[in-house]
Structure formats: structure tokens, C-alpha cells
Amino acid sequence: MATNETPNGITPPLWLLAEITYQCPLHCPYCSNPVNMEETHNELSTEHWERVLKQARDMGAVQLGFSGGEPLLRPDLEHLVSYARELGFYTNLITSGIGMTEKRIARLKEAGLDHIQLSFQAANAEVNDLIGNKRHSFEQKLKIAKLVKQYAYPMVLNFCITAQNIHEIEEVMALSEQLNADFVELATVQYYGWAYENREHLLPTSAQLQDAEAKVNRYRAHQAGEGPTFIFVTPDYYETRPKACMNGWGTTFLTITPDGSALPCHSAKILPLTFPNIKNRSLQDIWYNDFSFNHFRGDSWMPLPCKTCDEKEKDFGGCRCQAYLLTGDMYKTDPVCSKSPDHHVMKSITDKAGDKPTKALQYRKVERAIPVKLIPDTTKA
């Protein structure tokens, strides 16, 4: 194939997110994993994953993220990295660092791992260990950050920013510089999975966000081109245009979950659609022919105001999961958009940011699993 488009206009996946396990030693309340925690059992075998990698690479996928849960909990991680690297993938490990050892980081290097993204919950032990709900995790992360550099990996640090840690953003940037990070994502959490359940505890106020952004800009100015590149991601709840979610449904991203479900984004399983499984279909067949993958491609599915909007090529109507979570209808315009008839929902949520939460914080734990919420489906289809 000489071009990046097939005859029917569907582009091949470029990005494969391999969620190899939902098991995790940390219990962050902002986790985007599904709250039902069903897939902590029934994980794919090594052979299944090899098949997924091979088929995705044959289709043209080139970026590969090993994620979870905590991917280090899979003992076949090194094998899968080595296999993926041989296929020509650029391999990213997205990890909490818990469970990493020097022996393992050396073995992963040998296997050809290209890059490690290490998450931190805060810039000090007290807040970090409280958010992850695990003692001594901060200490471990510092140790791993040093090993990442020592073994000459590009290092991306990821700080999930919420109301719990946003006031410490300067401390976060100083720590990142001290650790010699190459890129630092200051990612204000998006509200899916556990983060959606815990939103009252996590959503910063507008004033907190403005303050944080000003601090980031001040820090950048003082850097004068030296040190880490800081990427500040604001939560779309405060925006007036939706994000171009996944660069458009079924255009670029393909997620495979621990049990082998194939999804156009890692949170799509909450939608009232049936998603295929790699155990009984080829990725090629899934990507190009599956009903759910084709469901939100193009613009024929779009409602008003998207259908006639001159910005529909920019944001593709926003996020289907967010439309579903906030309006109960996955076919609606993402309510983040100020043109959406449901935009008032955003204001009613953001107005309450900083108020006393009405329910207790839920740490992400298997025993706290919440059955899939059955939001009534108000769609006509």
C-alpha cells in the first residue's frame, strides 16, 4: 500500500494502545479505567497479544503504548516489547513505576523499549502516597526516574492534575526539572471511569486553573529554552469548543483492553454499543468492517448543530463518551461546545467546583467495583 488511505476512505490505525492488564498496585481516584473492574480477570494470553501486535503493525500502526492498569504486572512484558520492537513499533511504556527494578529496566532496554512515561501523583511523598493510596510509592518513583535517565530512555513525566494537587504545580515543575525530564505532561484530569465518579473531589475551580496556568507560563518564561518541555492540558469542562477526541472516531487510535475487546478509544466500552473481540475476529476485519467502529466515522451520524457547523472537521462533534455521560445520548453534540443545546450542563457542574462533595471519595479498588451504570438510553436508534 503506497498511501495512507484505503479505497473506502478509512485511514489505518497509527496508534495502538495495549491495555495489557487492569491490575494496579495504586488506587488513584482519577483513574480512567472502567469502574466495573470486570477485566481484572480473563486477560489475553501472550499468544493473543503477539497476534494483535502483528496484525496492527501489518495494517500500519507504528506507535504502541503498553498501558493498563500497571503493565509491569504482566511477566511477559519484556517478551512483548521485544516482539513489538522487532516488528518496527516505537514502543512506549506507560507506568506508575511500582514494580520496576534495575534488573527489569535493563532487560526492557535490551528488549528494545524506546520510551518510558512515568506517572507521579504529586511532587512530595505525603500527597503522592495519599492520592495513589500506597505508602512509599513516591520514594520508589524517584528511584525509577533516576534509572530511566541512567539507562538513557527519553523520559516523559505525567502528573495528573486535580483539585487535590493543583496548588502545588510550581513544586511539580521544579521536581521535573530536577529529575531531568524531557517532556512533562501537566494533564488536568479528564472525567471518565473512576475520575467521573470522583469528579466532585477532583475538578479544580476556574480560579485555580487560571492561577496554575499563570504559574506554568511564568516558569516557562524563566526556563529560557532549557530544561523539560511542559505541556499543560486544561480540562475541557471549562472550554467552549470540544476536543477533537481521538483525532476522530476510528481514524487513528485503536485500543485493545485486557480481555481482548477492540475499541476506538479506551473509554468507549461505557457506550451502548457492542464492541468486537480480537479472539474471534482479525484486527483488519474489526477496523474496516465492524458496525461499532463505523458507527461514528464521517459526519452522517451527526446531529444539529454539528451537521451544519463549519468547525465539524476540526473537532468531529467532540467526545461520544462525554456526550453519553453528560446527556445520556451518545449521538448528541459534546455538551462542552457552547453551540450545544446542552451546554448549560457544563456550567451547572463547573459552578459547583470547590463545593463540599456530596459523596465519599472512591479509591480505585477491585472490591469497590461499581456495576456499569445504566443511564437510560434516550436515543431513537
Place this chain on the structure above:
Amino acid sequence: MTTSSVCDAAPRHNPQQTAAKLNPLFRMQYEKAQGCYVLLFPEGMIKLNPSAAEILKRVDGSKTETTICQELRAAFPDAPDDLEDDVRAFLIHAEEKKWIRYGDQ
């Protein structure tokens, strides 16, 4: 994203003496599905046009800007007269984008 002009760049190094190398954050490879060479980096990809790819293929830590120009001139004898200028401009752009480095930087 910084967009400093090429002309503002201070003289960086002696092109006769300092070899250019790819920033280890990046990996270059041919992608069949894209029909072109690409630069891969954490969670991202830059598609390279054929000229950029020909230049970057020669950025291997052993060749100076001068050598790269000579090699390209030899490989593409019919290239226009300003090939050397284009190569230089591209290398400055690549350094600004942090795709390449010089010496022990």
C-alpha cells in the same frame, strides 16, 4: 511552540568540524503504510518529505554539514545550484526542532 526565524539563529558551530547526530529521543524509519520516512518520538510521528529524509539519513554522528552537502551533491548531480543552501536551512530547522544535535550537546 516557538517559531523563531531561521535568520535570527546565531552561528551555532563550525560546519567543517562538528558532526551532526540524531537526537536520541527520535528514531527514523521507513513506514510502508505512510509511503515515506518518519521520525518517531514519544507518542508522536513526523512524516518526512523525500529531501528531508535524504538529508537525515546522512545525519549519523560522523558527518559534518559540509560532508552531508558533498554526499548529496554526489548522489544527486542534477540537483539545483542552491541544494547546499536548502540543506543548511533544513539542518538549522532540524536543530531548532531538536531533531538533531551537534557535538557533545
